[in-house]
């Protein structure tokens with residue numbers, strides 16, 4: 001009976017319609033008189049979800065039978081975005097559903113737009129995790145993602161009087177058809193308590209973590225379908241629940257507050273995502289989130305490992321754990337604790353297992369982003385873990401001392417503990433010591449990792465431990481889904497969709513770069529994408545854009561190192577210049593639309609002020625009839641994955657202009673070029689490798705190189721520099737009051753007096769690069785050729801390639817296809 005009735009439903013029109021109506025009536029309790037567009041989305045989603053679950057079950061069954069080595073990707077963030085369209089495309093059901101849903105009187109595009117984003121991440125790091133899950137599923141790797149089911153994702157950004165204001169992102173109001181709550185998969189997680197020393201039966205001194213507060217972690221599963229494969233993997237997101245529902249003792253004593261308090265405290269743990277990107281905040285609740293996540297995940301991994309009764313020594317042959325930055329680093333300590341305190345292994349046996357299990361990805365070398373936690377905070381929350389950290393640090397420093405006798409300064413630099421009042425735990429040191437590999441996310445960044453934060457560690461462990469895995473993006477979401485026009489054109493030329501699983505095939509499109517007919521089709525697709533964006537911009541801002549203008553986009557988290565202020569200063573410079581031009585001169589100008597989007601961390605004052613400057617300048621520029629044909633300036637509010645899917649395919653030029661050496665990789669740079677846009681960028685992060693692939697004629701580089709930046713910073717030469725003359729002109733323009741009371745911008749302008757991000761140094765080269773862009777855009781055919789050549793050169797930047805790199809060099813896992821019998 002099971003075999004007969006558990007088969008995946010067929011996908012003909014009538015079956016899909018039946019399934020839609022069954023879910024509308026039975027799952028949602030709706031009727032034909034009571035179906036709005038949102039309910040239709042929900043019914044469709046539930047119907048698609050059935051297909052996902054069938055494949056998910058088959059994949060799980062296959063993996064438990066074959067019991068291969070698995071990889072666990074631990075990340076505090078998964079920035080997934082919407083699922084419906086992505087699932088339809090990955091399952092190859094889009095056309096079927098289009099027809100079936102059309103037959104019921106809805107259009108699939110409208111329904112897709114009803115879905116709210118799953119925005120459980122800040123930016124690059126979280127979106128990378130989501131791309132990696134898509135690739136792991138597509139390539140048939142036996143993999144799990146583990147994370148937290150935040151009830152509030154990254155805040156919603158609205159503009160009020162041109163200022164960013166934040167609103168809670170409660171994304172679960174109307175339920176979530178994509179998650180499967182698993183009340184049967186739950187674990188206790190403990191905080192605080194005390195440590196007891198005792199002697200065991202064999203006379204060994206041992207420690208036990210006793211007492212403490214308990215909460216419960218409940219699993220919520222998020223199926224991730226691969227593209228054109230039966231394989232469907234899982235992201236398991238934990239939510240916290242109180243251990244005891246209600247304290248009746250205090251309730252009966254009339255102490256209602258106290259009995260509810262504990263319950264609320266437990267639920268608080270997974271309530272909200274911290275909205276800081278590339279900036280460490282030392283809040284207890286964040287540390288609680290990290291340990292809660294680490295504890296539940298390890299219990300789940302160990303339970304799965306124990307099912308097959310292997311000895312502990314085989315753990316690293318069965319389990320590989322990747323740490324997405326240092327955020328889950330307590331996992332290293334927790335595994336050591338479980339092995340020695342609960343499983344009775346010796347310290348050395350345990351440490352050997354730990355260090356053959358973990359690997360760690362570093363995403364930044366910026367000092368303000370490196371995680372360090374005050375020792376008293378950890379001692380209080382996790383007393384046994386703090387002991388273990390001190391102990392492993394002691395053994396580690398003894399080994400360092402042996403190799404470099406008497407080098408006190410080296411010991412101080414390398415210690416997991418930063419001395420001071422209070423002491424701090426350096427999480428990056430802990431992660432590096434407990435891992436077999438440490439990787440950076442682009443070539444330059446991986447070199448910087450070795451020469452800056454881990455220089456001493458390279459000398460100690462050897463350079464083989466420190467590797468590079470250049471980031472990538474999934475071409476399924478970021479081309480096939482976001483840009484169906486271009487995807488169809490490529491499939492037509494390459495004779496099918498195989499390139500979507502092997503992006504190196506894109507290379508063959510280069511053959512058409514000179515073909516005028518192809519150029520026209522390519523640029524026509526871009527034009528239509530620009531119209532789609534213009535409609536969206538009209539909708540959310542009321543401003544009308546001409547799709548004939550050069551669309552120039554910078555969308556990313558607001559940060560001084562990313563230098564959105566250099567961009568807006570450049571816009572002011574352009575505007576002033578336009579104002580001074582004669583009619584004849586104006587006629588030669590390339591019309592430009594400058595678009596910004598991005599969120600600032602709520603507590604990041606300077607970043608928020610940059611947004612205010614952008615919106616203030618936009619108000620003036622967009623209302624100026626003298627320049628309106630030549631310049632428009634837009635700030636799109638609430639940048640998220642869904643906005644990116646509209647924005648990226650519509651860009652002619654995108655800006656990636658971080659001070660050299662500061663942006664670890666960047667991943668939107670890859671998405672833009674893949675979609676037929678060019679980059680204006682610094683010689684930083686993955687821009688460099690993109691430049692190597694596309695060729696120097698197809699990317700606009702400018703600015704100081706990393707070595708020069710390092711030199712200037714090392715000699716403190718960024719203080720009180722003579723300001724670039726053109727930049728001075730821009731500052732004067734702001735101070736003239738042209739964009740509103742300039743007093744509010746003084747703190748932003750003040751940052752330039754100590755020009756740590758080297759705006760002054762890079763400003764003139766930046767403007768010169770812009771002139772090269774304008775000149776190039778005038779030659780339509782030459783521009784098209786650049787875009788085609790660049791896009792066709794992007795094979796390297798598929799996250800499939802990144803994942804294969806990790807799988808072969810770091811995780812040592814092989815694909816396990818879910819075959820038909822499952």
Ligand code: 26Q
Pocket residue numbers: 122123124125126128274276277278279280281282286363364369371441471663664665666667685
């Ligand atoms: C840490 C401690 C406490 C609170 C918050 C944090 C925290 C949270 C998020 C620290 C950093 C982040 C996010 C970092 C991030 O997104 N980094 C980006 O990672 C991308 C993927 O590798 C790179 O492409 C970007 O260059 C890098 O900035």
